Amino acid sequence: MSPIAYTGIIIAVAVVLFVWNKIPVVLVAMMTALALWATGILTLPQALAGFGDPAVIFIASLFVISSALEVTGVTAWAGQLLIKGAGEESRTRLLLLKMILVALLTALISVNGAVAALLPVVVVIAVRLRRKSSQLLMPLVFAAHAGSMLALTGTPVNVLVSEAGAEAGVGEFGFFEFALIGVPLLAGTMAIIVVFGQRLLPERNGATMPADFSRHAKTLVEQYGLASGLYQLRVRASSPFVGQAAAAIDLSAYPELKLVAIQDNISSGPLRRAAIAEGDHLLLRGDADAAAALAAKAHLAFREETKTGQGEEVLFNRRSGLAEVVIPPRSGLIGQRVFPGMVTDSGDLIILAVQRGGAEAKVGSVAKQAGGIVLQAGDTMLLQGTWKALDVHLNDPDVLVVSSPELVRRQAVPMGPGAKQAVAILIGMVILLATGIVPPAVAGLLAAGAVILSGIMSAEQSYRAISWTTVILVGAMMPLSTAMTETGAAKLMAEQLVSLVGEAGPIALLAGLFALTAIMGQLISNTATALIVIPIGVAAATSMGVSPQPVLMSTAIAAAASFLTPIATPTNLMVMGPGGYAFSDYWKLGLPLLIWFFVVSVFFVPLIWRF
Numbered sequence: 001m002s003p004i005a006y007t008g009i010i011i012a013v014a015v016v017l018f019v020w021n022k023i024p025v026v027l028v029a030m031m032t033a034l035a036l037w038a039t040g041i042l043t044l045p046q047a048l049a050g051f052g053d054p055a056v057i058f059i060a061s062l063f064v065i066s067s068a069l070e071v072t073g074v075t076a077w078a079g080q081l082l083i084k085g086a087g088e089e090s091r092t093r094l095l096l097l098k099m100i101l102v103a104l105l106t107a108l109i110s111v112n113g114a115v116a117a118l119l120p121v122v123v124v125i126a127v128r129l130r131r132k133s134s135q136l137l138m139p140l141v142f143a144a145h146a147g148s149m150l151a152l153t154g155t156p157v158n159v160l161v162s163e164a165g166a167e168a169g170v171g172e173f174g175f176f177e178f179a180l181i182g183v184p185l186l187a188g189t190m191a192i193i194v195v196f197g198q199r200l201l202p203e204r205n206g207a208t209m210p211a212d213f214s215r216h217a218k219t220l221v222e223q224y225g226l227a228s229g230l231y232q233l234r235v236r237a238s239s240p241f242v243g244q245a246a247a248a249i250d251l252s253a254y255p256e257l258k259l260v261a262i263q264d265n266i267s268s269g270p271l272r273r274a275a276i277a278e279g280d281h282l283l284l285r286g287d288a289d290a291a292a293a294l295a296a297k298a299h300l301a302f303r304e305e306t307k308t309g310q311g312e313e314v315l316f317n318r319r320s321g322l323a324e325v326v327i328p329p330r331s332g333l334i335g336q337r338v339f340p341g342m343v344t345d346s347g348d349l350i351i352l353a354v355q356r357g358g359a360e361a362k363v364g365s366v367a368k369q370a371g372g373i374v375l376q377a378g379d380t381m382l383l384q385g386t387w388k389a390l391d392v393h394l395n396d397p398d399v400l401v402v403s404s405p406e407l408v409r410r411q412a413v414p415m416g417p418g419a420k421q422a423v424a425i426l427i428g429m430v431i432l433l434a435t436g437i438v439p440p441a442v443a444g445l446l447a448a449g450a451v452i453l454s455g456i457m458s459a460e461q462s463y464r465a466i467s468w469t470t471v472i473l474v475g476a477m478m479p480l481s482t483a484m485t486e487t488g489a490a491k492l493m494a495e496q497l498v499s500l501v502g503e504a505g506p507i508a509l510l511a512g513l514f515a516l517t518a519i520m521g522q523l524i525s526n527t528a529t530a531l532i533v534i535p536i537g538v539a540a541a542t543s544m545g546v547s548p549q550p551v552l553m554s555t556a557i558a559a560a561a562s563f564l565t566p567i568a569t570p571t572n573l574m575v576m577g578p579g580g581y582a583f584s585d586y587w588k589l590g591l592p593l594l595i596w597f598f599v600v601s602v603f604f605v606p607l608i609w610r611f
Contacts, residue, residue, distance in 0.1 A: 007041060007483050010039070015565075018567065033477075036479055051472075054439060060471050068457055071418070074415065074419050076414045079128065082094065083125060086098075098140060099189070102114050106150070108434050110148070113430075116571075119575065126205070132204055134579045139197055141572055142593055145561070145563070145569070146182070149556065150182035155527075164535075165549060181605060193589070217315065224355065230285050230315065233294070234300060235299075239278075246276060254290045256287035264280060265278070270343045270348065270350050321408065323390050325402065327375050327400075328398075328399070331375075331398040333399065336374070338351050338372050340353050348389035349383045355381075355382075381399075426447070432446070474570045480523070480524050507603075509541070561594050564587045572586065
């Protein structure tokens with residue numbers, strides 16, 4: 001058999017296996033790359049070249065940036081803004097705002113960057129509003145494809161057709177000239193998704209959807225009886241407490257108050273210095289009037305956000321948080337004595353409350369002297385400390401953490417520690433991508449390196465943030481483009497199609513080129529597809545005596561219409577796992593969108609760029 005025949009068989013088998021969905025997609029992709037080598041179509045370096053491709057490196061770095069935005073609470077903040085703007089009940093408003101946002105961002109930083117940045121935001125919204133992620137994620141990606149036609153920087157294909165126009169002597173397309181066609185494409189895409197999306201998309205979630213932690217703090221403080229009567233008082237310079245040891249604080253004159261802990265003014269963790277200093281905080285529990293009287297007499301100041309005494313405001317904020325732990329059987333803590341207000345052995349966490357059987361564990365009036373509560377298997381403790389302390393010290397095998405502090409912080413603490421640095425890094429990457437000062441892969445690697453160097457995430461956390469399934473899948477399927485080019489299969493398809501429609505006039509030429517580009521774009525990179533089709537389209541336009549401009553713009557639109565398969569673009573693959581999509585889910589919504597792109601490409605483009 002010829003190399004072209006082998007290539008066709010390999011593509012057909014891969015598509016069948018993808019649709020069958022019984023073999024992991026990563027294995028199918030790897031088998032595809034190895035089959036290209038085993039049949040002699042590609043050399044081994046060519047078959048594995050995709051793993052070192054700059055686009056794959058860029059995608060991997062985008063996962064790190066996306067995770068940094070999520071870890072620091074930027075995505076939670078953005079999600080809150082979207083929910084606030086759309087309302088919790090309006091599906092249409094939520095879809096429209098989300099699609100407009102991703103389209104505008106795509107126009108600046110490309111489809112991959114925009115989807116990677118907004119993917120965790122949309123997942124958080126799905127969790128918080130109790131909506132199926134499959135109803136939200138595919139519209140995000142398809143709107144990004146439409147948004148890529150709003151500006152020159154939306155996709156590499158736009159740059160390719162602009163350069164081809166200059167080489168053909170008809171001039172380059174302007175930076176926002178693409179918007180003349182991009183705006184109608186986006187408007188039609190949004191209308192189709194709003195009207196038909198709910199019926200055409202599946203109702204399911206990804207296999208690893210996070211829990212909703214948006215009200216986690218309120219739940220914990222109510223469960224442990226700390227919902228009210230908790231106050232954080234700042235020690236002023238004139239306070240008599242300045243210079244005293246923590247043990248010297250005497251509240252006997254205020255029997256309605258109980259000292260829970262003293263917090264350091266810098267770290268917000270338990271005080272580890274020998275003496276209290278200006279700016280430290282007293283964490284008190286009890287009567288509001290008594291707390292106000294103590295504040296006036298001892299020159300203490302209420303924090304503005306905690307005057308109401310709401311527990312979640314005092315204990316759960318940007319600097320510190322809460323964690324609930326369970327004492328498991330055979331724990332080394334069984335038999336040890338603890339009491340509310342006790343600082344753990346690490347010196348970084350405070351035990352706020354202990355429960356046994358879902359009720360408060362009772363202690364005597366002289367609990368500290370008596371040794372407090374003897375821990376038993378099944379007891380639960382509520383701990384408070386800085387987010388960093390919670391992350392570091394709760395890996396202890398002697399306790400089971402009910403909800404990971406890291407996951408809680410990602411959802412429930414908007415614009416948390418490191419958020420400003422993460423936003424600055426994102427803006428820097430956007431500028432590099434929009435200006436083209438460096439290649440996208442370099443911009444992504446610089447941004448990912450900045451995330452690690454700034455302390456937002458460790459190198460180990462960055463490794464875990466990358467979706468290796470997506471990275472391997474994209475890298476393993478890239479050699480398919482090389483195989484179609486090397487064997488001449490793609491060129492043969494293109495030339496045959498042009499020979500069929502070329503005699504029927506320029507409109508038929510646009511239709512034929514759109515069909516070829518769109519079909520190839522479902523299986524191989526749209527950039528690779530454009531590189532194959534552009535020179536053929538320009539040559540056909542020249543031979544027919546018409547302007548190449550509408551042909552080039554039509555090709556760009558067809559390349560953006562990658563809706564029918566998850567392997568069409570990396571972004572289609574990005575949402576496959578979080579959305580719980582199967583291979584066959586894509587064409588159901590993708591087909592109406594493909595028809596719309598066809599109508600605009602064939603009939604609307606010639607009205608703007610004349611033959």
